[in-house]
Amino acid sequence: MRRSLSDTLAFCRILLIVNAMGCIQSIRCKPRSFRESIIVLEVNSSIDSNPTTIDESSNVVLRYRTPHFRASARVLVPPVAGKETWTVGWIQACNHMEFYNNYGNRGMSSWELPDLREHHIQAISDSDGVNYPWYGNTTETCTVVGPTKKDTKFTVSMNDNFYPSVTWGVPVSDSNLPHLTSIRRDQSFTTWLVALNQATNETMVLQTVRWRMQLHIDIDPERPLGQRARLAEPTAQEQPQILPRNEIIPANAMVKPNANDAQVLMWRPKVGEPVVVIPPKY
Template structure:
């Protein structure tokens, strides 16, 4: 069976004869898991966002190389760790917050502009005489550490009372002609992850934190229309390198705890 029959291509989308046959995007239907086994930090692990697509690529007539894969950018981030009435630590993306950019690359920091370079991309070198069929997939989740104590203090006293996180992403399925730099957008997905954890620091380690708010995340939205990729979603820095950890006390000036890389 040829590629085009085998993928039963009633194509979802067809661009320049590149066909996207199956596309799935979901967030695992399970709650965020809180880990309280360290006296220094609370850790939490969110469910995974997963995206996968089956592609049918027509023969490449010329001596060209195409890469097909996933590109992701962070479009909004609130990430506060509150320490009672003392203040809060906050991971921030200053350029995004100040509205200087619309999105920041969420690449692995090596494979720009791609999210990663294992299952996330496939490279096809022409000329080829037959169509190619392949799958590209990606997954993403948060697994951070938050100090029980105020991050700028010498003390190890647990004072953390709340963790609030709300982050939005846009993820594109893209075919990129490496020879001409022509980009063919095949699909746009939007998703969001929210975490809300209440902490009672007076309780013993292992029983301080609990999830509040909704247990399950909203499922991703696969857009019916393509959304263009903002230029700086394709280049350095990525979100991990661009983020800054601030301490914002109730009284007194804010402090940079960890600068951007």
């Protein structure tokens, strides 16, 4: 027997799936209707279970790669009667950033977002820098152009991780002599599944996800290359939270600049004044 949409809407189950291969958090929905328009069938979010990996193959920089944050959603858009264009996809913003590279008694370098650090803004866009406000424009979004006669079903997905390079030597020095002693990083993000009307800019938040990435690497610069760095914590990241109630997107999360273009690399010596090593691009 064919079940009507109203009957289907009477059922909802929320599943929290934790397994050894990734601790995936999953919400399976009614499917539920948002303003009697767009239906979110399923949302999944997880951070890979593998620990951060460290690469000491270069005598100039240390590299590390964190596990991936992943989010995906299955969405149904009912027939669009008029000449409307809707884009559904992922928007992400950074809410908090601490990124410190310590060089013993010489000082530390830090990547900073000045406006975020000084609490002038609540969050900053983490767009790819091209397709504002979207995180990306491949698997991250889908556009439906009306009029359409049938339901349109699709999946939008995204992933994010860190893969930076940190100099062994003090960044304001021409020397490559290793002085790096530790790396600490703690960043928080909010990620929204959003439907956006291209003509009116009407924005509907369909789902909100919060996640965090932490990192602490201990380094002994006296040891040979390839044996210096050790992942202190964590070996596994906290899993993302799919929020039961959606959050409003701050204005800064929708417009330029994005976090990559706004960040500044500072050198903060133990003695003396801070120095801007790399200014913001924007």
